[in-house]
Amino acid sequence: MSDSQPIRVRIAPSPTGDPHVGTAYMALLNLIFARQRGGRFVLRIEDTDRARFVASSEQMIFDALRWLGLEWDEGPDKGGPFGPYRQSERTPLYLEAVAKLLASRNAYRCFCTPERLEEMRKQQAAAKLPPRYNRACRGLDPAEAEQRQAAGEACTIRLAVPVEGSTTFRDELRDAITFDHNNVDDQVLLKSDGFPTYHLANVVDDHLMGISDVIRAEEWISSTPKHVLLYHAFGWQPPRFWHMPLLRNSDKSKISKRKNPVSLIYYRQAGYMPAAMVNFLGLLGGGMPQGEDAASEKFSLDEMFARFQFEQIRLGGPVFDLEKLRWLNGLYLRALAPAEFLHAVREGVFSDEYLGRIAPLVQERIETLGQFLDLTDFFFLDQVLPPDSVFLPKKRTLEETLAVAADLLTALEASAWEHAPLEAALRALAAAKQWSAKEVFMLLRALITGKTASPPLLESLEVLGRARTLDRLRRFLDHYKGAAAPPAKAKATS
RNA sequence: GGCGCCAUCGUCUAGCGGUUAGGACGUCGCCCUCUCAAGGCGAAGAUCGUGGGUUCAAAUCCCACUGGCGCUACCA
Numbered sequence: 001m002s003d004s005q006p007i008r009v010r011i012a013p014s015p016t017g018d019p020h021v022g023t024a025y026m027a028l029l030n031l032i033f034a035r036q037r038g039g040r041f042v043l044r045i046e047d048t049d050r051a052r053f054v055a056s057s058e059q060m061i062f063d064a065l066r067w068l069g070l071e072w073d074e075g076p077d078k079g080g081p082f083g084p085y086r087q088s089e090r091t092p093l094y095l096e097a098v099a100k101l102l103a104s105r106n107a108y109r110c111f112c113t114p115e116r117l118e119e120m121r122k123q124q125a126a127a128k129l130p131p132r133y134n135r136a137c138r139g140l141d142p143a144e145a146e147q148r149q150a151a152g153e154a155c156t157i158r159l160a161v162p163v164e165g166s167t168t169f170r171d172e173l174r175d176a177i178t179f180d181h182n183n184v185d186d187q188v189l190l191k192s193d194g195f196p197t198y199h200l201a202n203v204v205d206d207h208l209m210g211i212s213d214v215i216r217a218e219e220w221i222s223s224t225p226k227h228v229l230l231y232h233a234f235g236w237q238p239p240r241f242w243h244m245p246l247l248r249n250s251d252k253s254k255i256s257k258r259k260n261p262v263s264l265i266y267y268r269q270a271g272y273m274p275a276a277m278v279n280f281l282g283l284l285g286g287g288m289p290q291g292e293d294a295a296s297e298k299f300s301l302d303e304m305f306a307r308f309q310f311e312q313i314r315l316g317g318p319v320f321d322l323e324k325l326r327w328l329n330g331l332y333l334r335a336l337a338p339a340e341f342l343h344a345v346r347e348g349v350f351s352d353e354y355l356g357r358i359a360p361l362v363q364e365r366i367e368t369l370g371q372f373l374d375l376t377d378f379f380f381l382d383q384v385l386p387p388d389s390v391f392l393p394k395k396r397t398l399e400e401t402l403a404v405a406a407d408l409l410t411a412l413e414a415s416a417w418e419h420a421p422l423e424a425a426l427r428a429l430a431a432a433k434q435w436s437a438k439e440v441f442m443l444l445r446a447l448i449t450g451k452t453a454s455p456p457l458l459e460s461l462e463v464l465g466r467a468r469t470l471d472r473l474r475r476f477l478d479h480y481k482g483a484a485a486p487p488a489k490a491k492a493t494s
Numbered sequence: 495g496g497c498g499c500c501a502u503c504g505u506c507u508a509g510c511g512g513u514u515a516g517g518a519c520g521u522c523g524c525c526c527u528c529u530c531a532a533g534g535c536g537a538a539g540a541u542c543g544u545g546g547g548u549u550c551a552a553a554u555c556c557c558a559c560u561g562g563c564g565c566u567a568c569c570a
Contacts, residue, residue, distance in 0.1 A: 132566080192568060218500090218563090221498060290507050321505050
């Protein structure tokens with residue numbers, strides 16, 4: 001990493017679902033870094049996981065980041081000199097890299113099946129050994145292994161981690177971090193489906209794209225030695241590493257959708273202002289002058305470009321405090337000129353687009369226009385929390401209803417957000433729980449509308465949207481958590 | 495379990511060897527006010543995780559412990 005190298009940073013989200021608030025946080029930090037040092041900010045899509053790939057996700061990532069005003073300089077949608085910026089379009093590059101690694105004996109073919117690996121892990125767990133690949137295939141004769149592969153036998157390519165010694169790298173915020181090689185696993189670099197894993201693709205792309213500074217979340221620290229080993233194996237200069245604190249739930253665990261809204265779509269639809277969100281993210285982890293040095297905790301992206309200091313970042317993971325976000329959002333809303341506020345209400349709550357989707361759902365069942373909001377209020381409410389007199393089916397206990405509601409959430413999370421799959425998911429759930437479809441539909445209706453009578457459920461779900469629907473279910477479950485649960489267990493054994 | 499990272503009010507944070515440990519959110523009270531917010535004022539809230547050092551002096555430096563978190567996949 002020579003000092004003369006131009007500053008280039010990147011974010012590398014994977015399109016596996018709704019755009020995540022953590023992605024926005026990393027985008028913000030990378031953007032600031034680039035702007036402060038005259039560098040370029042790259043957006044790269046890491047779509048190497050076929051199993052978790054969600055087709056609509058990429059566009060949602062673009063939209064969400066643009067909504068926040070976190071614009072990138074190079075990316076899949078706007079090109080740049082180091083494309084393509086979508087990993088699925090770069091497979092020849094990874095194959096080439098793997099060939100080099102194989103030739104230099106820094107990697108080897110592994111024919112162990114997933115089942116066998118699973119079995120091995122079980123045994124290791126039973127013997128209280130750390131779960132680690134036992135390197136069964138590492139001693140295979142390379143020529144022989146190549147033949148087996150050529151003959152069609154499925155295999156992965158693994159990194160041959162040196163048996164002895166250790167790897168030390170510098171984290172710009174923490175100084176030297178050392179990992180002993182016997183704590184580093186022979187990581188799979190190329191999956192049997194021919195796609196690279198994160199580790200390989202990431203290193204190859206960061207190098208090829210001239211990334212000077214890798215600014216990513218702290219969860220990557222433990223795999224950094226693998227990355228450094230790869231850079232060395234390729235004979236490349238590693239970038240600088242800056243590991244950022246992880247956003248947390250209020251119980252301090254890594255932020256997750258079960259305990260916190262994490263979808264940027266949700267925040268947009270729930271009426272948060274992009275500037276408030278960016279401001280809030282900028283407040284987390286330090287970086288901006290606070291306390292006596294700061295005129296206010298309210299600041300813009302431009303002010304962050306001017307005043308943010310990476311050296312000031314606090315390493316403790318900040319709790320994503322919705323209360324404070326809401327307060328900040330209120331500040332921004334109140335600061336709007338009346339005309340701007342009206343515009344925000346129109347666009348954010350009563351847009352033609354949104355009303356246009358809602359109106360058809362009630363036209364058949366309306367007698368006066370004055371009833372419009374009576375029939376559709378749940379589309380506009382921030383929260384819906386019905387009492388059990390509304391959601392509890394006759395002949396069902398609270399306990400089993402809550403259990404079904406929990407399964408409802410799981411089923412909806414896994415479903416595509418369209419009429420047919422949603423209906424199928426609900427009917428399948430009813431069958432599995434031995435509830436009538438009517439009961440399941442009614443329960444869900446109550447939970448998202450707060451009423452027992454509403455416009456058609458499936459259509460309403462589509463219009464309300466995935467993010468807000470799931471949030472309502474989570475809030476409901478959270479609210480009733482413990483209400484019907486068996487007496488708290490003494491303490492979870494771990 | 496192993497490895498790694500981290501550790502100041504409930505939460506976000508200031509602090510960089512000598513401070514009455516400061517600010518913000520939240521909470522509470524008062525003022526304003528037809529209500530509710532907003533706004534103003536004020537209060538409670540942190541023996542700086544614990545124990546050892548170093549130093550005239552430690553929240554600040556060092557060590558140990560404890561706790562939290564992360565990783566431990568053919569996910570990223």
